[in-house]
Amino acid sequence: MDRLLSEEVVKASDVLRDYVKHTPLIHSQSLSNKCGNKVFLKSENLQHTGAFKVRGAMYKMLSLGEDARTHGVVCASAGNHAQGVAYASRLLGVSATIVMPERTPSNKILATKNLGADVIIHGETFDDANRKAQQLRDSHSLIEVHPFDDFHVMAGQGTIGTELLEQLDSVDVILVPIGGGGLIAGVLAAVKKSKPDVQVIGVEPIGACAMFRSFKEGNMVELTQVLTRAEGAAVKRPGLKAFDVVRRLCDDIVVVSEESIEEAVWTLMRDEKLVVEYAGALTVAALKMLPSRNKNVICLVTGGNIDGSLISETIRVCSDRFAVAGAVGV
Structure with missing residues (x-):
């Protein structure tokens, strides 16, 4: 490893x-x-x-094949990874769904939306939001871009x-x-x-x-x-x-x-x-x-x-x- x-x-x-x-x-x-x-x-x-989060998000997105990108991506984030994924998605023409905890600062939520991502507010903590993101991954066949526990990230x-x-x-x-x-x-x-x-x-x-x-x-x-x-x-x-x-x-x-x-x-x-x-x-x-x-x-x-x-x-x-x-x- x-x-x-x-x-x-x-x-x-x-x-x-x-x-x-x-x-x-x-x-x-x-x-x-x-x-x-x-x-x-x-x-x-x-x-x-x-x-810094844009580094991992961008590299993960670039590592996906074009066919995989057509499915769209999903992630959970308290803010910075969300913006990184949204930024990379906009640049590469990929749809992005971001699940953010309820306590996420409003400036980070707004910045993520302004980058074109669909934002869902769910749960008190990152872990709550992450479970929701994984449910969406499974139910909508999305590609997960995990904020930290991913090899390419x-x-x-x-x-x-x-x-x-x-x-x-x-x-x-x-x-x-x-x-x-x-x-x-x-x-x-x-x-x-x-x-x-x-x-x-x-x-x-x-x-x-x-x-x-x-x-x-x-x-x-x-x-x-x-x-x-x-x-x-x-x-x-x-x-x-x-x-x-x-x-x-x-x-x-x-x-x-x-x-x-x-x-x-x-x-x-x-x-x-x-x-x-x-x-x-x-x-x-x-x-x-x-x-x-x-x-x-x-x-x-x-x-x-x-x-x-x-x-x-x-x-x-x-x-x-x-x-x-x-x-x-x-």
């Missing part, structure tokens, strides 16, 4: 060159000063649709790993956010094959840490509930295929608090002038957990599709917090 996925990432990197942006790797002096390492931000919030996401190694010669640590695990599985396959000494560390919100617990306990864990504003990481159970890669290749997984994520979003906005959603800022929230060793650390900043009201609330809360504490930064 690891070798096959690594080989598929190489193929995906070549195929996707004409379809996705080569996003910038930005050095952050302010974050570097605060954590004692040299910090670089892989800014996938600047990708098409505002998130993981390979597409893994092209980020290939890309960042081309952008920076010396990499010591890569911090990767985790929802269902497709991104980190793809990055592990890309990075560990060519540079096995690079540390790859996953990051999850403490209120949705299914992969963290699965990794630590050595078997798949399903949470009874998830509680986080990082809706892109609000998954009760990691993907089986993704976990199979993560448990063998990942160096470590850490969890971060909601307050840390909130402050990371605020810091990226204030210091780096980057608009980043909560799931996209997980890696920056984890920087303070690394020892200060002057290492080259890459944070995958995976999405910028944050609701305007949440931006306003984050600015207000963090401004008040830092004013009272007299503190600055993450």
Whole structure:
């Protein structure tokens, strides 16, 4: 599986060159000063649709034959994968049905509809929406484009790993956010094959840490509930295929608090002038957990599709917090 996925990432990197942006790797002096390492931000919030998810969605769609595409596709998503699938579907002329949980931010629902997809709102969580998507797959003979537990989706996401190694010669640590695990599985396959000494560390919100617990306990864990504003990481159970890669290749997984994520979003906005959603800022929230060793650390900043009201609330809360504490930064 690891070798096959690594080989598929190489193929995906070549195929996707004409379809996705080569996003910038930005050095952050302010974050570097605060954590004692040299910090670089892989800014996938600047990708098409505002998130990395378009990579996996596009590669999956391109891997389908023309006959398969005529059936149409279906997926479940809390937002970014939905937009990725809708974007790829519009570009390739494929009909798309997207099932989104009730708690999906309105901006993500609207963006998905504007890209031409049929949107169904169903269930409180991603897992509820996913069951509905699978029912539609079976009843309407649609092709499922799973957001993380799919070989071609993981390979597409893994092209980020290939890309960042081309952008920076010396990499010591890569911090990767985790929802269902497709991104980190793809990055592990890309990075560990060519540079096995690079540390790859996953990051999850403490209120949705299914992969963290699965990794630590050595078997798949399903949470009874998830509680986080990082809706892109609000998954009760990691993907089986993704976990199979993560448990063998990942160096470590850490969890971060909601307050840390909130402050990371605020810091990226204030210091780096980057608009980043909560799931996209997980890696920056984890920087303070690394020892200060002057290492080259890459944070995958995976999405910028944050609701305007949440931006306003984050600015207000963090401004008040830092004013009272007299503190600055993450």
